[in-house]
Amino acid sequence: MAEGAVPRFWREIPQRYNLIGNKCNECEKVFFPPRESCPECRRKSMGKMKDFKLSGEGEVLTYTIIYEASEKFEGQAPYPLAIIQLKEGPKITAQIVDCDIEDVKIGMKLKSTFRKIQDDGYVGAIYYGYKFKKRN
Amino acid sequence: MRDVAVIGVGITKFGELWDKSFRQLIAEAGSQAIIDSGISGKEIDALYVGSMSAGRFVGQEHVGALVADASGFSQMHIPSIRVESACASGGLAVRQGYFSVASGMNDIVVIGGIEKMTDVVGTEASNILATGLDQEWEAFFGATFPGIYAMIATRHMHDFGTTREQLAQVAVKNHANGALNPYAQFKREMKLESILNAPMVASPLGMLDCSPVSDGAATLILCAAEKAKKYTDKPVKIIGSGQASDTLPLHGRNDICTFESTTYAARMAYKQANIEPSKIDVAEVHDCFTIAEILAIEDLGFVKKGDGGKAIDNKITTLDGKIPINPSGGLKAKGHPVGATGVAQIAEIVLQLRGEADKRQVKDAKIGLTHNVGASGASCVVNILEAM
Numbered sequence: 001m002a003e004g005a006v007p008r009f010w011r012e013i014p015q016r017y018n019l020i021g022n023k024c025n026e027c028e029k030v031f032f033p034p035r036e037s038c039p040e041c042r043r044k045s046m047g048k049m050k051d052f053k054l055s056g057e058g059e060v061l062t063y064t065i066i067y068e069a070s071e072k073f074e075g076q077a078p079y080p081l082a083i084i085q086l087k088e089g090p091k092i093t094a095q096i097v098d099c100d101i102e103d104v105k106i107g108m109k110l111k112s113t114f115r116k117i118q119d120d121g122y123v124g125a126i127y128y129g130y131k132f133k134k135r136n
Numbered sequence: 137m138r139d140v141a142v143i144g145v146g147i148t149k150f151g152e153l154w155d156k157s158f159r160q161l162i163a164e165a166g167s168q169a170i171i172d173s174g175i176s177g178k179e180i181d182a183l184y185v186g187s188m189s190a191g192r193f194v195g196q197e198h199v200g201a202l203v204a205d206a207s208g209f210s211q212m213h214i215p216s217i218r219v220e221s222a223c224a225s226g227g228l229a230v231r232q233g234y235f236s237v238a239s240g241m242n243d244i245v246v247i248g249g250i251e252k253m254t255d256v257v258g259t260e261a262s263n264i265l266a267t268g269l270d271q272e273w274e275a276f277f278g279a280t281f282p283g284i285y286a287m288i289a290t291r292h293m294h295d296f297g298t299t300r301e302q303l304a305q306v307a308v309k310n311h312a313n314g315a316l317n318p319y320a321q322f323k324r325e326m327k328l329e330s331i332l333n334a335p336m337v338a339s340p341l342g343m344l345d346c347s348p349v350s351d352g353a354a355t356l357i358l359c360a361a362e363k364a365k366k367y368t369d370k371p372v373k374i375i376g377s378g379q380a381s382d383t384l385p386l387h388g389r390n391d392i393c394t395f396e397s398t399t400y401a402a403r404m405a406y407k408q409a410n411i412e413p414s415k416i417d418v419a420e421v422h423d424c425f426t427i428a429e430i431l432a433i434e435d436l437g438f439v440k441k442g443d444g445g446k447a448i449d450n451k452i453t454t455l456d457g458k459i460p461i462n463p464s465g466g467l468k469a470k471g472h473p474v475g476a477t478g479v480a481q482i483a484e485i486v487l488q489l490r491g492e493a494d495k496r497q498v499k500d501a502k503i504g505l506t507h508n509v510g511a512s513g514a515s516c517v518v519n520i521l522e523a524m
Contacts, residue, residue: 012272033273062294062392064286065339066278070263073278081283081338083387091387093274106294117277129277 006125014051016129019112021090023052030054032090056112057135058086065101072118080104084132098133111135139361140237141371141524144173145483150352150471151321158194158252159206161353165476166207166248169355174367177209181242183216186229186249187475192264194252203248222268223424225249226354227478227508227517231377233358234519243360249479250353261349265474268511270385282346282425284386284512286338289427291392293340298430298445300340304331305448306426307344307468313455314465316495319480321350321471345426350471354480364524370490375503376411376520378404384514393442397516398435398507405505405518406437413437416459416520417501418488420481422509423466429453432507433461436518455498463488463496478508482519489523 012033014020021032025048026041032054038045063082066073073079080096082104096104097115110132119126146168148161156164162185170177183204191197200216209216219229226249233245253261265281274284292298308328314320326344334342364371380400383389389396406413413436421436423429430444438459439447447453453461464470464484467477485504487493501523508517 008272061387062287062291064283064290064341065336066280066283067336067338068262068280068282069278070266070275070280071259076278078336079278081278081287083287083392093279093385093387094277106291127276131277 009125009127017114019054019056019130021052021054022049024048025050030088030090032086032092054086054088054090056130058084058092058110058132060096060104060106060108060110061085061091062106063096063104065104082132084110095131096133097131109135137238138240139373140234140358141361141364141373142356142482142486142521143359143364143368143371144169144175144357145486146170146172146355147319147480147483148353149319150350150473152254153351154254156351158190158196158250159202161252161351162203162248162250163206163208165353165355166246169246169357173357175244175357177212179244180209180214180246182233182236182245183207183209183214184219184229184233184245184247185216186219186225186227186478188220188222188225188251189264189267190252192267193261194255203250221515221517222510223422223472223474224478224508224510224515224517225475227481227506227519228379230356230479230482230519231379231517234374234377237358237360243363245358247356247358247479248353249476251473251475252351253349253473254351258349274385280338281511282341283338285425285427286341287386288392288431289340292427292430295393296442296445300332301328302445302448303340303345303426303430304328306423306429307331309448309454310423310462310466310468313463313496314469317465317470320465320469321348322465322469341425341427347424347467347472350473352471352473352476352480354476354483356479356482356486361524371524372486372489372521373524374519375522376405376407376409378402378408378518379516380404381515382513386512393431395431395435395509395513395516397513398432398509398518401516401518402436402507405520409520411503411520415503416505417503418460418463418485418498419505419507420464420466420484421461421507422477423462423468424472424509426468428509429461429466433459436505436507455496460498463493463498478506478517481506481508482521485521489521
């Protein structure tokens with residue numbers, strides 16, 4: 001992501017801090033990140049998209065262990081990254097934390113947790129957001 | 137709509153070409169294609185250039201004008217259009233140029249594809265490639281480009297029993313083909329063990345499951361088919377072209393193991409060509425990672441969904457197999473200068489259909505297909521060609 005993109009991060013705080021997506025009041029489908037309109041209901045959904053807070057509960061649909069990370073994540077490698085199927089329908093890409101990399105499996109149950117994601121160096125902003133950890 | 141033919145091709149060597157600049161590369165490929173076709177510069181109606189990220193790789197935008205100038209066309213003021221669709225930029229440039237000739241607006245157009253990726257350090261090249269992913273909802277959270285394809289591989293192995301060895305065998309096959317291709321970045325065979333033992337990048341993909349960072353350019357001359365014989369005895373007609381899109385992040389897709397951009401683009405191209413996948417004699421597919429070739433041969437309809445790994449074991453995709461895939465060596469061995477790739481794929485198919493592919497020639501190839509994917513499948517271009 002572009003360096004120093006503070007406004008870009010700031011406007012995404014509701015999603016990244018609190019997993020706020022939205023829901024189409026026509027078909028009840030839930031979206032994360034929020035969409036301007038529902039791709040199914042299209043014009044019928046306009047003005048009917050309502051904020052919706054996701055529970056943060058889900059399971060691993062697929063995963064990888066990242067060994068070669070970008071500079072921003074170098075200190076964390078190797079780390080597990082997964083596509084998580086959330087209980088309410090949307091899928092999401094995030095890191096899995098607080099577990100051994102060998103323990104990550106498809107179907108593993110997860111819960112979201114609030115963490116530091118990356119920063120813009122010593123004088124730049126610190127970016128927070130969601131990661132996921134094991135749920136029993 | 138009228139028929140359109142490829143009447144000339146040009147391709148530079150792919151690789152770490154530190155002694156050649158962006159403009160030298162495109163001019164070299166361009167002059168080769170012009171000489172190959174026998175046209176003169178004055179006959180060119182327009183240029184289309186595929187480039188993913190010249191702005192980040194060489195700090196240069198305004199690529200359309202630059203390419204026209206570097207090719208010596210500045211005094212002719214020929215219109216020049218830059219086309220971008222991440223790693224599918226080249227294939228899409230061909231499709232846009234094809235439309236312009238098919239519509240009757242232009243008679244002869246030049247299609248270029250170029251990327252100069254080794255003027256930046258490796259980590260920066262990876263960052264630039266990752267701009268084809270969803271920056272805000274994938275890369276921001278630690279996803280890398282290989283990481284996204286690795287997650288497809290993990291799920292493919294889980295659902296269909298695809299093995300680590302089958303992935304590695306894709307690289308073995310493409311290196312065997314690349315060893316026969318004078319333009320290839322890696323003109324050498326690779327042993328299965330070397331691929332399996334390479335350092336992990338994103339499990340289950342190792343370093344040798346990934347296509348390299350490359351410099352290179354490729355060029356085609358497209359001409360109205362009715363006029364093609366004036367220039368060449370061996371024109372190759374574009375008989376089908378398709379393009380499709382999908383969600384930018386992989387996690388938005390219905391099925392992690394299917395690129396619907398491929399299935400839709402292929403359907404469009406097969407329908408226009410009025411053929412079934414079984415009629416294809418040779419294909420250049422987008423193997424940016426080994427798993428990507430397995431997915432491609434499934435999504436293009438050459439094998440059933442889930443059978444891509446077995447197809448490698450059964451050797452149906454080798455040079456003398458039922459459906460030879462990536463005779464050029466593919467992105468894996470030939471190299472992957474992203475903007476050039478989609479154009480170079482068509483250049484390879486044209487050589488195959490003209491019977492000019494030397495040691496890597498597929499026997500009796502009459503109909504060929506190219507498959508060019510943007511990043512992790514949010515865009516795809518499929519073109520089908522036939523010898524006239």
